[in-house]
Amino acid sequence: METALEPSLWRHGDFRRYWGGQAVTVAGHGITTIGISVIAVVDLHASTMNVALIAVAGKLPALLLSLHAGVLADRCRKRPIIITCDVGCALTLSSIPLAQFAGQVPLVQLYAVAFLVAGFQVVGSNASISYLPSLLCGEQLKEANAKLGATNSLADLAGNNLGGLLGAARAIALDALTYLVCALCLLTVRHREPKPEPQPAGSSQWTEIREGLDYTLNTPVVRSIVLSNATTSFALAASSALWSLYLLRELSWSPTALGVVMGAGGVGGFLGALVWRGLERRRGAGPVMLGALALNPLAQLPLVLVGPGTAGQVVIGACLLVQTGAAVAHGGLQRSVRQELCPAHLQGRAQATGAWLAFGLRPLAAFLAGLLGTLVGLRPALGVITLLLAGPFVILWRSPARGLRSSLTPALRPGPGVLPHVTSGPAGSSTTTCRKAPPMPPSRTHIRELVTAYLGRHPGERPDLGPLLEALDAPGEVTARAALPGHITCSAAVIDHDGRVLHVQPYASGGKWLLPGGHVEPEDATLMAAAVREVHEETGIPPAALCQSSAFCHEPADIDFHPIDANPAKDEPAHQHYDFRFVFHLVPPATETTVQAEEMSGTDWLPLDQVTSLTMRSKLLATDMSAGPEPVNASVIIHDNAGRYLIHLRDRLPDVWEPGVFALLGGGRAPGDASLEATLLRELAEEVPGVKLSGLEPYAVEETTSVDGLSVPVQVFTAVWQGHPDSAGLREGILLEWCTVDMLDRLPQSRGLGDLIRRHAAQHPPATTGPMPHHRLPADGTPAGTELHVVGVHLYLQDPDGRVLLGLRHPDSAYAGRLWHTLAGHCEREDAVSSLIRESEEEAGLLLDREAIDLVHLVHSQDSPAASPRIQLFFRARSWSGVPQVREPDRCVEWRWFNPKDLPDNTVPYTRQAIEAILAGRPYSDMGWAR
Numbered sequence: 001m002e003t004a005l006e007p008s009l010w011r012h013g014d015f016r017r018y019w020g021g022q023a024v025t026v027a028g029h030g031i032t033t034i035g036i037s038v039i040a041v042v043d044l045h046a047s048t049m050n051v052a053l054i055a056v057a058g059k060l061p062a063l064l065l066s067l068h069a070g071v072l073a074d075r076c077r078k079r080p081i082i083i084t085c086d087v088g089c090a091l092t093l094s095s096i097p098l099a100q101f102a103g104q105v106p107l108v109q110l111y112a113v114a115f116l117v118a119g120f121q122v123v124g125s126n127a128s129i130s131y132l133p134s135l136l137c138g139e140q141l142k143e144a145n146a147k148l149g150a151t152n153s154l155a156d157l158a159g160n161n162l163g164g165l166l167g168a169a170r171a172i173a174l175d176a177l178t179y180l181v182c183a184l185c186l187l188t189v190r191h192r193e194p195k196p197e198p199q200p201a202g203s204s205q206w207t208e209i210r211e212g213l214d215y216t217l218n219t220p221v222v223r224s225i226v227l228s229n230a231t232t233s234f235a236l237a238a239s240s241a242l243w244s245l246y247l248l249r250e251l252s253w254s255p256t257a258l259g260v261v262m263g264a265g266g267v268g269g270f271l272g273a274l275v276w277r278g279l280e281r282r283r284g285a286g287p288v289m290l291g292a293l294a295l296n297p298l299a300q301l302p303l304v305l306v307g308p309g310t311a312g313q314v315v316i317g318a319c320l321l322v323q324t325g326a327a328v329a330h331g332g333l334q335r336s337v338r339q340e341l342c343p344a345h346l347q348g349r350a351q352a353t354g355a356w357l358a359f360g361l362r363p364l365a366a367f368l369a370g371l372l373g374t375l376v377g378l379r380p381a382l383g384v385i386t387l388l389l390a391g392p393f394v395i396l397w398r399s400p401a402r403g404l405r406s407s408l409t410p411a412l413r414p415g416p417g418v419l420p421h422v423t424s425g426p427a428g429s430s431t432t433t434c435r436k437a438p439p440m441p442p443s444r445t446h447i448r449e450l451v452t453a454y455l456g457r458h459p460g461e462r463p464d465l466g467p468l469l470e471a472l473d474a475p476g477e478v479t480a481r482a483a484l485p486g487h488i489t490c491s492a493a494v495i496d497h498d499g500r501v502l503h504v505q506p507y508a509s510g511g512k513w514l515l516p517g518g519h520v521e522p523e524d525a526t527l528m529a530a531a532v533r534e535v536h537e538e539t540g541i542p543p544a545a546l547c548q549s550s551a552f553c554h555e556p557a558d559i560d561f562h563p564i565d566a567n568p569a570k571d572e573p574a575h576q577h578y579d580f581r582f583v584f585h586l587v588p589p590a591t592e593t594t595v596q597a598e599e600m601s602g603t604d605w606l607p608l609d610q611v612t613s614l615t616m617r618s619k620l621l622a623t624d625m626s627a628g629p630e631p632v633n634a635s636v637i638i639h640d641n642a643g644r645y646l647i648h649l650r651d652r653l654p655d656v657w658e659p660g661v662f663a664l665l666g667g668g669r670a671p672g673d674a675s676l677e678a679t680l681l682r683e684l685a686e687e688v689p690g691v692k693l694s695g696l697e698p699y700a701v702e703e704t705t706s707v708d709g710l711s712v713p714v715q716v717f718t719a720v721w722q723g724h725p726d727s728a729g730l731r732e733g734i735l736l737e738w739c740t741v742d743m744l745d746r747l748p749q750s751r752g753l754g755d756l757i758r759r760h761a762a763q764h765p766p767a768t769t770g771p772m773p774h775h776r777l778p779a780d781g782t783p784a785g786t787e788l789h790v791v792g793v794h795l796y797l798q799d800p801d802g803r804v805l806l807g808l809r810h811p812d813s814a815y816a817g818r819l820w821h822t823l824a825g826h827c828e829r830e831d832a833v834s835s836l837i838r839e840s841e842e843e844a845g846l847l848l849d850r851e852a853i854d855l856v857h858l859v860h861s862q863d864s865p866a867a868s869p870r871i872q873l874f875f876r877a878r879s880w881s882g883v884p885q886v887r888e889p890d891r892c893v894e895w896r897w898f899n900p901k902d903l904p905d906n907t908v909p910y911t912r913q914a915i916e917a918i919l920a921g922r923p924y925s926d927m928g929w930a931r
Contacts, residue, residue: 014189015144021086021185022128022148036114036172039096039105050107052370055241057111059366061119062359067209069123070130070352074208077193078131078348083183085124090179092116097173126355130347133339134193147273148332212349216357222350224399225334228293228392230357235388237362238369239300246378247316251308272325273332285333290396292330297389299323304382441479442526445888447488448472450527450580452842453555457671464561468578473845473885478578479520479527486576490530491517493557493616494539494546496586497628500605501620502593503612504538507601513612515581528554531582532710539603540594541586543709548632549583551623553669556580558616581616585629587711631701631715634680635666637757638693640722640738643766645757647749648687649735662739663750664716665691676715682829688736689788690729693719699760702752718760729788729868787869793836794874794911795823796856796918797846803897804915805884806907807844810893820898821908822874836875844895845885852878857914862928874914 036054073081092113099105132144217223247253272292279288299322306312338354339347372381451469455462462469467486471478479488493515494502503513516538517531524530532543548554558581566574593603608625611617638646647662667683669676677696684691696719704712725736739747741761744754797805806820823846825839833853840846859872884895898904900915910927917925 017185017189018132019144019147021182036096036110039110049370049374051245052241052366052373054110054114055237055366055370056363058114058118059237059359059362060115061122062355063361063363065119065122066126066352066356066360067212067349068205068352069126069355070212070349071205071208072123073127073130073348073352074346078127078134079186079189079193081127082124082131083186085120085127086179086183086186088120089117089124090176090183092120093172093176093179097170097176122355122359126348126352129335129339129351131193133347208349212346212353215346215350216353221399222338222354224396225289225338226354226357228395228399229334229354230361231391231395232293232296232389233358234361234365235385235391237359237365238372238388239382239385241366241369242373242378242381245373246382250378251312253308253313257313268321268323268325268328270328271321272327272329275329279329280333285337286396289330289333290393292326292333293393293396295322295326296392297386299326300386300389304379304386441477441520441522441524442530444472444478445890446526447478448842448887450556451559453671454559461559465559465578467561467576468559471578473887479524481519484573484575486578487519488527489517489519489577489579490524490527490534491515491579491581492531492535493581493583493611493620494535494541494586495549495583495608495625496605497589498605499625500607501611502535502539502541502586503604503606504595505601505604506599508599513604513606515611515613515616517579517581526554527556527580528582531580532584535584538596538600541591544705544711545587545591546584547587547629547711547713549585549625550627550630550632550669551625551671552583553632553671554582555671557583557623558613558619560613560615581613583620583625584710587629629711629713631676631713632669633666633712633714634669634676634683634717635664635714636680636684636693636696636717636719637664637699637760638691638719638721639760639764641720641766643761644738644740645761646691646721646725647737647739647747647753648733649737650733650750658750661748661750663753664756666714677717680717685829687732688728688730690727691721691723693721695720700756702756704751716756718764790868790870791827791832792824792870792872793827793832793839794872794914795836795840795846795848796874796876796915797823797880798876798900799897801897802900804900806896806898806903806911807892808894808896810889810891813891816908819906819908820896820904821911822914832873833875840877840880843888843892844882845887846880846882848877848880852880854878856923857918858924859910859914860924860926860929861910872910872914874918876918 095109096105096113099109215222216226247257279291283291299319302319303316306315338350369381369385372384451465451472455465468478468488471483471486476483481487491514496502502516504516505511505513516535518534518538520527520530521533524533532546535541535546536543549557551557558579560577560579560581562577562579564572564575564577566572595601595603606612608620609617611620640646646665648665649662650659665684665687666680667687669679670682673679673682680696684693696717698715699718700716702714702716704714706712725738728736730736741758744757795805799805805823807823809816809819809821811817823840823843825835825843827835830838833850836853837848837850840848854876855873856876857874859874860869861872862869886892886894900919903912903915913925913927917923
């Protein structure tokens with residue numbers, strides 16, 4: 001992957017211009033950092049507090065301006081902001097050599113220049129960091145951050161040395177020139193940013209600032225990274241406020257020695273930038289960031305112990321090399337994580353929030369450092385600061401970021417949804433409008449579920465899909481065009497009423513007829529959505545004219561793996577396509593097609609036995625496709641024969657169809673369902689296992705539209721149940737409740753629900769005059785009083801050293817957040833061993849042998865008198881294949897082996913009880929029952 005991406009980035013003209021401008025600016029910043037300190041200490045003989053106040057002036061804008069700079073970057077195009085700030089820095093800095101030429105630079109001017117230049121840098125730097133993701137993405141973005149880190153370190157090295165060698169005023173004049181060079185470089189960038197979307201009417205700057213804060217503080221990985229950065233920044237700001245004074249005055253260094261030794265840190269930064277990407281690929285993003293943070297205090301400690309002289313200068317130079325290398329490696333990696341996780345419309349505010357938290361407290365840190373240095377002396381003050389540098393390591397160690405395996409972890413992103421804006425309504429009332437957050441590409445969890453389902457139908461194709469499975473476990477976005485050596489594409493087989501399949505003939509195919517399809521775009525929430533969009537774009541058939549096939553439903557009928565030749569015209573090397581192929585039925589009897597004239601020569605409908613893709617043809621011919629468009633969803637009108645109807649309040653989550661409204665119970669058909677009645681009963685068992693229906697029969701077929709725009713025929717059933725909603729055992733959604741017809745108008749409801757219930761009520765008057773008593777009807781053949789139990793399966797897995805495998809639950813997990821737990825799951829409509837085998841592969845990539853699985857313990861538990869009791873089955877696997885992987889990072893962030901006699905304190909209680917019982921040879925235990 002590295003070799004393929006490197007040349008294209010070197011040939012990326014716009015990035016080269018951006019890169020060059022940033023490099024000269026960093027060199028200039030290093031010049032000014034040394035120059036102002038030398039003028040204050042050497043020329044003006046400033047006191048300890050005066051030097052600290054200059055540092056305060058240079059850090060105060062981060063506190064005052066960062067959040068507003070983020071709003072500006074998200075409201076406006078970022079390149080003009082960067083150019084304006086560069087020109088402002090150049091003009092401000094030029095005042096120092098002019099004042100030096102006229103006589104002497106007053107101390108107050110140093111305060112003013114430090115403040116103004118820092119203000120321009122806060123605004124410009126925020127725009128610059130959030131501008132880069134608009135130029136590059138994926139692996140190129142990470143490579144760009146590594147290159148910027150390397151060249152910035154070299155530029156900083158040159159700047160620090162020039163600051164000491166040229167003389168302060170001349171060096172600062174050179175810095176002013178570097179800012180003008182950067183502005184000229186950016187003026188030549190050809191890429192033009194899209195104009196940001198206008199903010200909703202009445203949206204205030206504080207509302208937008210709050211969005212950036214909410215995103216940062218409510219995204220666990222981002223929050224932990226930003227807080228560790230803030231602690232590091234506070235400690236380093238305190239250190240830098242005293243460092244020049246400590247070296248120049250207490251250790252009696254010359255300005256030249258200061259510039260040379262401090263510049264040696266640039267060499268370490270250059271080396272750190274070169275190695276962090278390789279370390280990340282081998283060790284993972286979380287461990288590399290932790291290692292870098294651990295080096296900070298360790299490398300700082302010798303700096304406060306050495307004395308004056310050349311030996312001390314060598315020791316300090318070596319420690320700065322290590323510390324700066326670790327800082328640059330950590331900085332480039334954490335920046336890549338945050339840039340890739342952040343939605344495009346929040347880039348400016350997210351970066352600004354991080355900068356505000358990281359740099360906003362620097363003035364206070366500098367002031368406290370000056371005060372502490374005045375009270376106890378410079379060396380003891382720097383010793384206290386060294387201890388403070390251990391804090392960031394502790395913060396990151398205790399966070400989910402610790403388990404990151406790559407810089408791009410889509411499952412840890414905040415889900416797509418709406419961002420609320422509170423605006424003023426009539427007469428001062430408060431109204432809420434919603435702006436849709438930019439969508440994100442299909443998640444790895446979604447893709448892996450499709451692949452798992454496909455391999456369940458075609459296990460013999462696992463070797464052929466090996467490259468795809470490896471890509472799903474590797475860093476990067478597997479649906480992105482830039483992903484190499486291969487990426488996912490999507491296509492569709494559209495079948496008309498005569499059983500023919502739609503084909504297109506692209507000019508680029510050399511006269512071949514192909515299924516319509518193409519690359520996945522960022523707005524495609526699912527792979528099926530990508531296929532639907534491609535059909536519409538290439539043939540003009542709208543999504544509403546298509547419906548899912550009942551034979552394949554939402555799963556791909558075929559996954560094809562084929563090579564793509566290099567395309568020099570588009571700067572694309574040879575690569576692979578993993579093509580997911582979905583099947584749709586054409587809803588109307590016939591339709592007109594409209595091709596993209598610049599890409600397609602025409603369309604044609606071919607019989608099933610003439611489908612041009614051999615693998616897709618074999619899949620279609622092996623399946624009964626004669627049914628045509630038919631319902632693929634089932635729902636049920638549940639009533640109590642007394643005029644009441646059972647309705648279900650759905651979760652308000654981004655991936656829920658019609659979220660936050662009342663609807664009927666039901667769901668979508670799965671390929672294994674024998675009928676729509678089987679679909680409905682499976683869905684009810686998953687959602688409300690306590691609901692046992694009587695008199696189930698078909699009622700009507702309703703038409704609706706899916707989130708992808710597809711036509712969805714829904715088979716509606718009717719049935720009777722007379723139980724209490726609390727006894728239904730609701731597992732999905734928010735609420736289950738009885739309602740009457742006259743209540744419907746007062747409830748938020750799914751489209752068509754009210755009309756459907758009113759129609760049924762008019763056709764089926766209540767059989768009784770009053771509501772039936774709330775009780776649970778016994779299931780067929782079930783003794784009265786039987787209590788339904790939830791069955792859980794758990795994997796007791798030991799390595800050759802006898803250690804047991806536990807996973808750390810995600811902090812936001814619905815169950816056992818931040819606790820260690822065995823690999824576990826709930827039985828669906830399957831036997832317990834099959835459930836364990838399925839969960840082991842889905843959660844950790846482990847393959848179990850059914851014949852080598854033994855039941856070793858059972859825990860009969862009850863969390864509370866109102867909760868369903870549980871039977872927890874623990875199985876030992878005597879053999880397995882694979883290495884534990886974090887495949888569902890929204891549930892588990894890390895797998896680790898533990899001595900079963902020394903489990904961590906934060907272990908799930910019944911898991912600890914079961915492991916202790918297994919070691920003691922006891923096959924049964926219970927928990928939570930009143931005795």
